[in-house]
Amino acid sequence: MQLAGKVAIVTGAASGFGRGIAERFVLEGARVIAADINGEGVRALSAGFGDKMHPVQVDVSQKADVDAMVRAATEAFGGLDIVVNNAGVTHRNQPLMDVGEAEFDRIYAVNVKSIYLSTIAAVPKLEKRGGGSIINVASTAGVRPRPGLTWYNGSKGAVITLTKSMAAELAPKNIRVNAINPVMGETGMLTQFMGMEDTPENRAKFLATIPLGRLSRPHDIANAALFLAAPDSSFITGVAMEVDGGRCV
Numbered sequence: 373m374q375l376a377g378k379v380a381i382v383t384g385a386a387s388g389f390g391r392g393i394a395e396r397f398v399l400e401g402a403r404v405i406a407a408d409i410n411g412e413g414v415r416a417l418s419a420g421f422g423d424k425m426h427p428v429q430v431d432v433s434q435k436a437d438v439d440a441m442v443r444a445a446t447e448a449f450g451g452l453d454i455v456v457n458n459a460g461v462t463h464r465n466q467p468l469m470d471v472g473e474a475e476f477d478r479i480y481a482v483n484v485k486s487i488y489l490s491t492i493a494a495v496p497k498l499e500k501r502g503g504g505s506i507i508n509v510a511s512t513a514g515v516r517p518r519p520g521l522t523w524y525n526g527s528k529g530a531v532i533t534l535t536k537s538m539a540a541e542l543a544p545k546n547i548r549v550n551a552i553n554p555v556m557g558e559t560g561m562l563t564q565f566m567g568m569e570d571t572p573e574n575r576a577k578f579l580a581t582i583p584l585g586r587l588s589r590p591h592d593i594a595n596a597a598l599f600l601a602a603p604d605s606s607f608i609t610g611v612a613m614e615v616d617g618g619r620c621v
Contacts, residue, residue: 374602376401379449381441381494383432383486384459386413388559389509392590393456393597398424400598403449407432407441408459432459433481435489442493452497454601457487458509465520465567476523483527487534495547503546505601508535509593510551512616520567528553532612539610548609550600555616557588583618 380397384390386408394406394417404425406414411429418427426448430437445452461482463471487508498504513521514528535551542549556578563570579585596615599605614620 373401374598374604375454378402378453378601379405379445379451380454380456380601381405381407381445381452381490382456382458383407383430383441383490384509386410386417389554389557389590389593390456390458391417392594393458394425395421396591396594396598397454397601400602402454402601405441405445405448432457432486432489433478438486438489439493442490442497446497451501452494453501453504454507455490455494455498455504456507456509456597456601457490459486460509460511462521462524462564464564465518467520468522471523479523479527480530483524484530484534487531491538495542495545498547499545504548505605506538506542506547506549507597507600508549508551509597510535510553510612512553512555512614512619515553515612515614515620535612536610543609548600548605550605550609551612552593552596552600553612553614553616553620554588554593555582555614555619557590557593559590581619582616583621586617588615588617 380402382394385394385406394404397404398421406418406425407428407430408414409431414427418425428441428444430441463475508531510531511528513525514532517525539549592615
């Protein structure tokens with residue numbers, strides 16, 4: 373019950389890392405706004421947690437949606453303590469010249485602009501609670517980029533830089549800001565990152581670059597998010613924690 377009494381927003385909560393984080397937070401005592409563009413997905417998830425989880429359909433690149441998401445936290449649960457900016461998209465692994473402008477814009481809107489929008493909406497609510505924790509899910513792609521994912525890599529590099537700058541600026545408000553850098557994970561975006569069919573042979577090529585020999589899993593990222601949200605990390609801010617099996621060593 374490390375998050376007893378806390379209220380959290382988790383974006384991208386319908387699947388993958390976001391679902392793992394939302395579920396873990398509830399099990400640790402938090403009340404959670406499960407937000408996702410997949411409204412049906414978060415409604416199905418929330419149904420299993422009763423009044424501990426409230427679903428919100430949101431496009432994190434749209435200000436009106438993000439404002440409504442933050443408002444839902446105060447209306448449903450009376451405040452806000454933790455924001456996990458997890459929602460993200462990528463382009464398929466391919467030459468950088470082949471990614472269209474519309475896809476580029478969508479990647480930066482969902483991966484980067486969303487953090488701006490959630491920060492503007494959430495910081496006043498966190499201040500009212502005397503502080504809080506913002507956790508941005510970045511990627512090892514922002515630290516050690518792979519060819520074929522150039523524009524996605526750049527968006528995650530931006531998330532890491534934003535995290536550090538936000539941490540420095542929001543520290544006087546007792547708002548901590550940290551990032552998590554997962555390595556490629558067992559999620560719905562795996563084939564896009566690989567740029568090929570997920571066969572044992574193709575997967576082995578990527579596993580060979582991870583010293584611990586496996587992909588990241590939702591519970592790995594949920595454990596890291598729990599630590600960064602909980603009181604045990606109260607003196608940690610501005611960190612981009614690599615949860616990568618040694619990929620970035």
